[in-house]
Amino acid sequence: MQGVRWCILVVAGFFIGSISAKDINGYAPELVDKLGLPVKAYNGLIAETGDQVLLDIPLKAVDKDGKDGKAGAICGFEIIQKNKEEKAPFYAEIDSRKDGTASLWRLPTKLLDAEKEQIYTFKIRAYDCGYPQMESKSVQMTIRVTDMNDGTPSIERSEYFEEVEEGIKYHTILQIRGHDNDKSPGFGLICNYEILTPDVPFKIDKKGNIWNTEKLDYSKRHNYILRVQAEDCGHKKSKSAMVNIKVKPTCHLGWKGIEDRIEYSPGSGRQMLFDKAHFDMCKIPCSENKVAATVKLVTSHIAKGCDRDTYSIKSQRKMCGASDGSEDLLPSADDIGSWTKNLPTDDGHESDEIFSFDGKTNSAEVPSSKINHELGTKFTISTWMKHEENPKDPNPHGSKETILCSADGKKMNRHHYSLFIHNCHLVLLYRQNSDKDLNKFEPAEYRFKDPRICDGQWHHYAVNMNFPEVRLYVDGSLFVCTKENCEVIDDWPLHPTKIHETRLTVGACYHAGKNQLVQFFKGYLAGISILRGKTESDRVIKCLNLCFERLDFHAMNEMDTGMSIYLNSERTEITINGSRMGEVENLIKRIGYVNSRRYPTVGQRRLSIETSVRCSTMKKVRPPVVNSYVMVLDAKKPTITISATPHIMRPVTDIQQGVRIFRQLSIITKVESEKEETPKAKQDTKSKPAFDRLDSCTISVSPKLDPKRELLRLPMNLMKQVQLYATNVENGVVISGADKIFNYEDVLRQISYSNIAESLFSKKFSIVCSDLNGRFQSNELTVELQSSIVHPKVNPHGFVRKSSAQHIESNNVAPFKGEELHLEENPVKNAVHTAPGMIAVIVVCVVFLLFMIVLGVVRIRASHRRSQVVKVEENPEMEWDNSALNIIVNPLEQEGMEFNGQMVHGLTQDDSDSDDDVSSYHDELESSEDESEKIKDRELEWDDSTLTF
Numbered sequence: 001m002q003g004v005r006w007c008i009l010v011v012a013g014f015f016i017g018s019i020s021a022k023d024i025n026g027y028a029p030e031l032v033d034k035l036g037l038p039v040k041a042y043n044g045l046i047a048e049t050g051d052q053v054l055l056d057i058p059l060k061a062v063d064k065d066g067k068d069g070k071a072g073a074i075c076g077f078e079i080i081q082k083n084k085e086e087k088a089p090f091y092a093e094i095d096s097r098k099d100g101t102a103s104l105w106r107l108p109t110k111l112l113d114a115e116k117e118q119i120y121t122f123k124i125r126a127y128d129c130g131y132p133q134m135e136s137k138s139v140q141m142t143i144r145v146t147d148m149n150d151g152t153p154s155i156e157r158s159e160y161f162e163e164v165e166e167g168i169k170y171h172t173i174l175q176i177r178g179h180d181n182d183k184s185p186g187f188g189l190i191c192n193y194e195i196l197t198p199d200v201p202f203k204i205d206k207k208g209n210i211w212n213t214e215k216l217d218y219s220k221r222h223n224y225i226l227r228v229q230a231e232d233c234g235h236k237k238s239k240s241a242m243v244n245i246k247v248k249p250t251c252h253l254g255w256k257g258i259e260d261r262i263e264y265s266p267g268s269g270r271q272m273l274f275d276k277a278h279f280d281m282c283k284i285p286c287s288e289n290k291v292a293a294t295v296k297l298v299t300s301h302i303a304k305g306c307d308r309d310t311y312s313i314k315s316q317r318k319m320c321g322a323s324d325g326s327e328d329l330l331p332s333a334d335d336i337g338s339w340t341k342n343l344p345t346d347d348g349h350e351s352d353e354i355f356s357f358d359g360k361t362n363s364a365e366v367p368s369s370k371i372n373h374e375l376g377t378k379f380t381i382s383t384w385m386k387h388e389e390n391p392k393d394p395n396p397h398g399s400k401e402t403i404l405c406s407a408d409g410k411k412m413n414r415h416h417y418s419l420f421i422h423n424c425h426l427v428l429l430y431r432q433n434s435d436k437d438l439n440k441f442e443p444a445e446y447r448f449k450d451p452r453i454c455d456g457q458w459h460h461y462a463v464n465m466n467f468p469e470v471r472l473y474v475d476g477s478l479f480v481c482t483k484e485n486c487e488v489i490d491d492w493p494l495h496p497t498k499i500h501e502t503r504l505t506v507g508a509c510y511h512a513g514k515n516q517l518v519q520f521f522k523g524y525l526a527g528i529s530i531l532r533g534k535t536e537s538d539r540v541i542k543c544l545n546l547c548f549e550r551l552d553f554h555a556m557n558e559m560d561t562g563m564s565i566y567l568n569s570e571r572t573e574i575t576i577n578g579s580r581m582g583e584v585e586n587l588i589k590r591i592g593y594v595n596s597r598r599y600p601t602v603g604q605r606r607l608s609i610e611t612s613v614r615c616s617t618m619k620k621v622r623p624p625v626v627n628s629y630v631m632v633l634d635a636k637k638p639t640i641t642i643s644a645t646p647h648i649m650r651p652v653t654d655i656q657q658g659v660r661i662f663r664q665l666s667i668i669t670k671v672e673s674e675k676e677e678t679p680k681a682k683q684d685t686k687s688k689p690a691f692d693r694l695d696s697c698t699i700s701v702s703p704k705l706d707p708k709r710e711l712l713r714l715p716m717n718l719m720k721q722v723q724l725y726a727t728n729v730e731n732g733v734v735i736s737g738a739d740k741i742f743n744y745e746d747v748l749r750q751i752s753y754s755n756i757a758e759s760l761f762s763k764k765f766s767i768v769c770s771d772l773n774g775r776f777q778s779n780e781l782t783v784e785l786q787s788s789i790v791h792p793k794v795n796p797h798g799f800v801r802k803s804s805a806q807h808i809e810s811n812n813v814a815p816f817k818g819e820e821l822h823l824e825e826n827p828v829k830n831a832v833h834t835a836p837g838m839i840a841v842i843v844v845c846v847v848f849l850l851f852m853i854v855l856g857v858v859r860i861r862a863s864h865r866r867s868q869v870v871k872v873e874e875n876p877e878m879e880w881d882n883s884a885l886n887i888i889v890n891p892l893e894q895e896g897m898e899f900n901g902q903m904v905h906g907l908t909q910d911d912s913d914s915d916d917d918v919s920s921y922h923d924e925l926e927s928s929e930d931e932s933e934k935i936k937d938r939e940l941e942w943d944d945s946t947l948t949f
Contacts, residue, residue: 025071025130027064029100031139033057042124042141044104048112048148053104059092061100061126061136071130074100080123080138088122090143097129104143114147115181151181153190153230153238160228160243166218166250169211173245176208178230178238187234196227196240204228210243218249251282254623255609262593262607262628266600266635270552270592273607273630277588279581279623286615290577291584295591297551297572297630298606304384304458304526305475306547306570307601307632310772312353313527313544315695315738318723320543326380326531327371329404329506330355330364340364343507355507359390359401359522363507372532373406373416373504377432377467380531381419382541387523388456389424398423402519404528405509409501413511414494416502419463420509420519424454428463428470432493443468444491448479458524460545464535471535476545477569478538547571548597549605549632555590563587581613593630598691599638599772605630636671638691640769640778643668649786658713658754661765661783665748667694667741669771694744697769699751700732709757715750722747732766744769753785762786 031039034057044053065071077092089110095101106112123138156177164173178190193204201214202224210226226243257276264271273295299306311319317326332353333340343364344356357363366373383403393399405418418429428446452459452474462473470488472479479485503510506528508517550571559565560583566575574591578584588609607628613621644665669691705712712733714726724737724747735747748767755761763785770777 025065025128025132025134027071028134029061029063029074029126029128029136031059031061031124031126031136033060036062039139041139044141044143045146046106046112046143047146048114050112050146051106053090053106053143055104055141059102059104059124061102061128063100063128063130065128065130069130071128073097073129074102074126075129075133077102077124077126078135079141080125082122088120088143090120090122092124100126102126104141112145114145115151118145118147119143120145147187151187151232152236153178153180153232155228155230155238155241158239158241160241161246162244163246163248164212164216166216166247167252168250169213169215172209172211173202174210174243176204176210176228176230176241176243178208180232180236187232187236189233190230191233192231194229194231196229197225200224200226202226202245210245216247218247222247251280252624253280253282253284253621254611255626256280258609258626258628260628262630264593264595264630264632266595266633267598270594271630272589272592273628274591274609275589277585279585279611281581281613281621284621286613286617286619286621288579288581288613289616289618290579290614291581292575292577292612293584293588294573294575294610295551295588296608296610297549297593298608299547299549299572300457302549302601302603302605304386304460306572307549307595307597308545308547310775311695311738312736312773313529314725314736316544317529317540319738320540320546322540322544323531323534323536325533326529329366329371329504329528329530330525337370339367339370354384354524354526356524357507357521359520361520363505363517363520365510366504366506368502368504371504371530373502374532375406375417375430375465375530376532378465378533378535380462380464380534380536381428381529382460382462382531382536382544383419383528384458384460384526385523386456386458387421387454387521389454390522400519401521401523402505402507402509403521403525404504404506405519406502406504407510408499408512409503409510410499410512412497412499413513415509416494418509421453421521424451425449426453426461426472428465430465430467431491432467433496439492441490442493443470443488445489446470446472447487447489448472448481449485450474450479462536462541462544466535473538473541475570476542549593549595549600552592552594553587553590555587558587558590595632599635599775600632602632602634605632638669638671638776640694640771640776641668641670642666642767642769642778642781644781644783646782647784647786649788652758652760652787652789655753655755655785655787656758658711658752659785660749660752661785662748662751662767665745665767665781667745667769667778669741691771692741693738694741694769694771695738695773696734696736697744697748697767698729698732698734700766702731702764702766704731709755711754713752713754715747718750719747755787757787760787760789 033039039057042055042057042059044055046053059077061074061077063072063074074094074097076094079088079090079092081088089107089112090104091107092102092104095103120143122141124141125136125138127133127135156179160174160176162174164170176193178193180188180190190208192206193208195202195204195210201212201216202210203213204210208230210228223244223246226245227240228243229240230238255274255277257278258274262271262273314328330340330343330353331338333343333345340355343362345353355364381404385403387401390399400420400422402418402420405420406416407418408414408416414431415429416431416433420427420429426448429444430446431444432442460473460475464471464473472481503512505517506525507521509519510516511518547570551567551574552571553565553567553574556565560578563576563578563583565577565587567573576584576587578587593605607630609626611623611626613623615621642665644662648659648661650659699712701712714733714735719726719735722737722739722743724735724739724743727734727736735744753763753765755763764782765785766780766782768778768780
């Protein structure tokens with residue numbers, strides 16, 4: 001034991017002897033900052049994935065023992081924790097012992113996670129290398145772990161569900177909540193939300209609040225499925241969550257089940273409008289006492305306020321059976337000699353031509369050479385008018401706006417008659433000329449007050465005068481006069497003067513005293529006409545206003561007791577009254593729309609339903625007006641095809657006599673189908689044409705007719721019978737008037753052309769026909785006529801047959817010579833040349849005509865007597881009573897009766913085509929006996945194909 005002690009002393013002595021004086025530790029190290037001042041505390045930062053700690057004060061220690069020996073060197077730094085079991089995940093590494101600097105690092109074996117532990121707090125101290133080893137004072141060190149964006153944001157719930165009421169804009173429907181595991185403010189916060197579903201009426205803000213940007217409609221969409229995503233401040237996005245927003249229908253008081261758009265196909269007949277309609281009271285406590293529902297069809301924007309036939313006024317008058325003699329005061333501007341050329345017009349294709357008046361300068365004077373200005377005591381003035389009140393009228397008493405005015409033509413300003421508007425009153429001024437009692441007051445001014453006069457819509461007005469009684473018709477219905485809306489003012493008659501000249505003006509009134517036009521009309525006029533000597537019937541006036549579209553209602557037999565229904569005259573408004581909503585609802589379902597035009601005007605017709613409910617408590621409930629519209633679709637376009645022989649060659653002698661240009665003319669109408677037609681379909685199309693009317697055909701001649709040598713003959717009598725009219729246009733003539741196609745074919749086939757020239761020439765005739773005032777037009781057919789020279793044949797008797805061309809001028813036809821047509825004139829006056837023997841020819845023709853009449857009467861009576869004695873004894877059932885059978889032949893109406901190659905008292909002469917040779921007078925006499933025998937053979941013949949036994 002003693003030996004051991006001696007060994008320890010020897011080793012210790014040896015160790016002490018080896019220590020230098022510089023290694024003897026005299027001072028403890030000290031932690032200082034850059035300035036050498038003692039450090040009180042350290043703070044540091046390190047990222048979750050970082051290795052080195054960034055300190056606010058560099059880690060440094062100094063020792064006063066000096067730097068030369070070990071006593072002055074810093075050997076290391078020690079981390080001291082209160083809880084020795086929890087060791088900080090850091091260590092200090094000496095950078096320089098001499099300088100005493102070091103760095104703080106994360107232990108490689110430790111991972112930092114700010115989400116688990118974000119702040120580490122411990123103490124650190126330095127120790128030197130001297131002997132004995134001395135330590136500095138410990139200084140607190142705080143290390144904060146900075147969070148990295150390693151966490152993915154998420155939404156609390158994967159699905160959200162919410163219900164909302166329709167028709168409400170919410171501030172907030174629901175809130176989406178998201179979160180992030182990152183602890184740092186930069187990465188642990190949700191900075192944005194986004195709706196991924198496109199085109200939805202919703203938005204979301206940065207707090208996750210969702211709201212709707214517009215009012216939701218249950219009828220359009222019942223629910224919305226949204227995909228929503230959250231995003232943190234480090235721009236990391238979460239998985240999307242589903243948001244289901246269900247729209248709950250809100251009960252709206254009123255009609256349900258009414259479509260916004262109702263399509264109507266032309267020719268489909270009746271289209272039901274509200275067959276699925278029902279009324280919802282929304283559980284309002286109301287026991288109905290009175291229910292009224294009004295359905296309105298608005299057609300004021302269609303043509304003249306309704307879908308009517310687009311024929312001209314003249315054609316409409318014809319189809320309605322109107323009285324003859326009505327004169328149009330505003331003829332088409334295209335007519336030769338028309339006085340309306342300076343008036344603004346529309347194209348006229350959707351109706352008759354419409355004329356615009358500006359209320360300042362424009363008007364039209366009707367020449368007395370064209371139309372008689374006198375009216376008499378019995379007449380009708382009718383017109384279409386669109387007029388509205390002038391809010392800027394400078395006259396405080398209201399300015400007069402003249403529609404029609406007949407006034408003195410010289411010196412004085414007397415109005416003989418006029419139709420004008422004053423303060424939204426329609427006024428007829430009518431002053432008679434009197435040669436008897438000049439001091440007798442008589443009715444002179446008739447005033448009618450009606451809101452339609454200034455409503456800016458189209459209306460038809462007809463004034464029937466049977467002095468002193470006046471009847472006004474508005475839109476085809478008689479205007480009912482009361483003390484409030486009618487007034488008659490008496491005045492003296494016009495005193496006789498030496499001035500007999502008058503000026504008739506449309507759209508203004510002429511004052512001869514100042515030689516100026518005054519009282520200009522502002523608005524639109526169409527179809528203004530005068531009928532003298534008679535008044536138009538109620539039936540015709542109503543027909544002229546006939547509307548082809550209307551509301552249709554055929555459920556009168558379904559009305560319950562106490563119900564009533566009102567329909568206006570135009571059938572555009574229906575009001576149903578009842579005591580229970582169910583009763584009214586059933587009748588509303590029976591209302592339909594009808595447009596009987598085969599080719600109606602395409603476009604919208606607005607519909608509305610106005611309803612009022614009165615409860616038993618006298619409370620009134622007025623639901624909102626329901627608006628809808630009928631969309632009239634376009635019909636398949638028809639085609640009009642004119643065909644005839646395109647090239648005609650005739651001898652000069654035949655052309656001198658007259659040649660029918662369109663002898664083999666045919667007009668066919670059909671509807672073109674996009675699909676390929678079967679043979680059966682084609683046959684049906686042929687048997688059922690697209691339409692059976694035309695309203696005009698235009699014939700053009702090229703080169704222009706030479707009035708000295710050429711004539712274009714029209715069948716005047718036939719045209720008069722079917723009420724077709726001819727009007728001159730440049731290089732041709734227009735035949736107009738709505739009529740059947742076969743009548744047009746008959747007229748066109750009898751138009752003939754003659755030319756007294758003996759030289760060769762060529763002429764082209766073009767024809768175009770149309771219907772519905774130009775809405776549908778045909779192809780242009782061109783027929784070329786060429787002349788040829790044929791040498792006359794010598795007959796066996798040795799003389800040349802006389803050409804009937806010498807009788808051309810005596811033909812009773814309507815000539816066209818490139819000048820104005822006067823159909824009422826004597827055709828003899830229109831002849832170009834007067835043949836020396838014309839009178840003799842006429843006498844011979846008349847005598848022969850009388851002979852043929854007598855002969856025809858004798859034969860008819862003989863046939864009648866023979867038919868009375870005929871008995872069929874074998875079969876008594878074949879007998880019949882013909883005692884009442886009368887046959888009347890009016891030769892004056894037989895246009896086809898020929899005599900000596902010409903028409904006597906007819907409209908046209910037959911052409912001189914090669915297949916229609918003209919027989920001479922002697923040939924007619926020779927063949928009379930043969931004809932008589934043929935007639936005898938035919939007298940007992942009849943068609944018994946339809947007899948039944």
